[in-house]
Amino acid sequence: MESDRIFRGPIPALYDQCLGPMIFAPYAADLALRLADMRRGRVLETAAGTGVVTRALLSGLPEGVSIDATDLNPAMLEHASSQLSSARVTWRQADAQDLPFADGEFDAVVCQFGVMFFPDKPRAFSEAYRVLKPGGRFLFNVWDRIEENEFADLVVKSVATLFPDDPPMFLARTPHGHYDTVTLESQIIAAGFRTVTTATVARDSVAPTALSVAIGYCQGTPMRNEIEARDASRLAEATGVAAAAVAARFGSGPVTAKIKAHVITALR
Numbered sequence: 001m002e003s004d005r006i007f008r009g010p011i012p013a014l015y016d017q018c019l020g021p022m023i024f025a026p027y028a029a030d031l032a033l034r035l036a037d038m039r040r041g042r043v044l045e046t047a048a049g050t051g052v053v054t055r056a057l058l059s060g061l062p063e064g065v066s067i068d069a070t071d072l073n074p075a076m077l078e079h080a081s082s083q084l085s086s087a088r089v090t091w092r093q094a095d096a097q098d099l100p101f102a103d104g105e106f107d108a109v110v111c112q113f114g115v116m117f118f119p120d121k122p123r124a125f126s127e128a129y130r131v132l133k134p135g136g137r138f139l140f141n142v143w144d145r146i147e148e149n150e151f152a153d154l155v156v157k158s159v160a161t162l163f164p165d166d167p168p169m170f171l172a173r174t175p176h177g178h179y180d181t182v183t184l185e186s187q188i189i190a191a192g193f194r195t196v197t198t199a200t201v202a203r204d205s206v207a208p209t210a211l212s213v214a215i216g217y218c219q220g221t222p223m224r225n226e227i228e229a230r231d232a233s234r235l236a237e238a239t240g241v242a243a244a245a246v247a248a249r250f251g252s253g254p255v256t257a258k259i260k261a262h263v264i265t266a267l268r
Helices: 011-034 052-060 074-083 121-131 150-160 181-190 210-219 223-250
Strands: 041-045 065-071 089-093 106-112 132-143 195-207 255-267
Touching (some): 011 052, 011 106, 011 195, 011 255, 041 052, 150 223, 181 255
16 A cells, blocks of 8 residues: 555654664664674665664674665655764665666665565565675565564554554554565565575564553554544544553553564575
8 A cells, every 4th residue: 555655744753763662673783783794895775764774784884884775765764864974874765676776786785674665576676686796695674474563463453443444454464464485585586596594583572661652653654644544633542542552461661572573684
């Protein structure tokens, strides 16, 4: 759905503030660690979002590594660049399915939880292959099914009680709807990559309060667009219902829940 790719208004800041530490930072650290052997070269980040991975790469990789951080969404890119200024990072609006770079420019391509937003994944994989040098690595991750990600699952189920005839399903449909690693691996091989490995990584998701969890998902993702499309006056109510459900199960805060994702590494 087109609305699943709309990140604007207050969404980028809330996404970064609430969801960044809660669900994205643990996997950003994981991706940066998988590139820790790089001593020099260029890394391309696609679908950089609010720059959670960009910041992890900058702090985890040596001075000899530069980063080209790209995203299709101007609002997300503007927020990301406002949070980080470094001569080693170049910010650029770009579509991962049609990259504005020459063949073989990069030593690694990284994409954190962005593949699920690509309408044409095989094309995006082919573009990653094209801009990589021989021997270069393509790393990306996707969320596992929503039932394996407790906060997201609970938020969707609780908000659905307010809209039983047409529940907002962004979280289940898009972030947590592309966990079929067998299909992803076959598409990557078809793009030309010679080896592909998948690792399933479980982490703890920690938030300061139950309300922070609810605000992150209900107001800091395109789930907000879905709620407002049904009844804009009920956004606060939906957030409150989600916060109450999280508090009832995990406490009012700090709260901790299970998250799980798949990390895919492909070698050109």
